[in-house]
Amino acid sequence: MTTNVRSEPANGSDEQRVVITGMGVVAPNGHGLDEFEQALREGRSGIRFVEELKELKFGCQVGGVPQGIDEIKTEYLSPDVLMAMNSSMTYAAIAAIDCWRDAGLPEHPPEDGVVDWDTGAIVGTGVGGVDTLGDKVVPGVTAGRTKRLGSTMVEQTMSSAVSARIGGLLGLGNQVTTNSSACSTGTEALIMAAERIRAGRATRMLAGGAEGYSPYIWAGFDAMRVLSRAYNEEPERASRPMSASTGGFVPGSGAGVLMLESLESARERGAHIYAEVLGGAINSGGQRGTGSMTAPNPEGVRRCIRAALADAQIGSEEIEVVNGHLTGTMADPLEVENWRAALELTPETIPLLNGTKSLVGHALGAAGGIECVAALLQLDRGFIHGSVNCEDLHPDLEHFSSRIVRETRESSAKTLAKASFGFGDVNACVIFRTVDEQ
């Protein structure tokens, strides 16, 4: 049974409409909305050669790692807090604080004892604090030095580390939790947050995902041979969704956090609205048919897309842009065909399509968060960024060629579909539409 954001069509019922009123992003090609927007517009890649991966003899020696974070983190976080934060928590915290400020919400220092009971957070991760485990806990315990580990290991390695850290920094008093659904985590978080607001259980929810940088996080993917290994000398060409010459995805890291809010609350306080969350759907393909732990069941994907449209109460012809999952593996052509089939359109008439992973890599648990930020920036600021590195389009995508955006263009599109498909054969699809009156 597919989980819809609404279980029945809304007809002016007492369900809240949900909008996005703030965003924060820590991406491999930019920190902050303006820098990230510029990077997307200019096709600036965040993929770099990573020396450590070469030393460790990884097949893939390139990746997406946010730059300059060590230098700026002290502007956001005090020394005593930083002592207990690993990379995923740091990315998540910076993005969440940026998001809070972008939403124009008041900041109360902890000493004031103010709790915002109406705002919560669903910020997920795919792998979590594995850097802390690998760098500190495992060596310490193995050497019989558990006593010397210090007091901060638990809060960094518990799966909910990223959301718990955000909750404490911002004084959140509604549900604060970490979801985890592999590559669909960030998008799933957004839909779950919208559900909560729709049901009247929260006024605002931060939602998104974060993933840290650590060879321990990326090692498993390298071992599976699903990473891009032929472009170690040319990092910016390594992430090649939809191309004929792709050889796997490029791992990434960072965080994307969005502020979801009831339309009523947003209007009441005159908040800037990026777009409305018109609808969404989350499901799984059951790992049946051609689906498996690591490959999607096409029927599940198509059902998810259709369910999102149904929940949004729109027809497929109303979707103007699709920001795909599109990782740079051999699954890309299948994904595009799934979109076409789900929308019941022809290759020449599907919505314009792009893939943000071509510029930032696959940030795993953070991917949905970072890419939803990208999607909303494009809607709000009127452009569609070029999906780079697919000049040599995969032969199966030839007929779709005119719909795949390879050079950034201005756009007046109002309605965009964003989906993420994850290991575990899990799917999440959300529909955004700009709001005319603010």
Next chain:
Amino acid sequence: MTRKEVFDEVLNIIGPFAVNKEALEGATEQTNILTDLKVNSARLVDIILDFEDKFEIEIDDDAADEIQTLGDAVDKILEIKG
């Protein structure tokens, strides 16, 4: 080491953990680590580890429990160091 040297080093180590910076500025041997400096009690473990590293001593759990004020810390460190 003199009492003053130990006190200064103790203050140095506890400093980053102290939430009440005002109390930190005017700290004396009577200053209580938890109630005056408002150090997060979960971090006492880390402070003890830092003492052990800095002064090259071992502080067992019972001894650690006896440390309430900055003066207690100085006493304990000098006592263990001998």
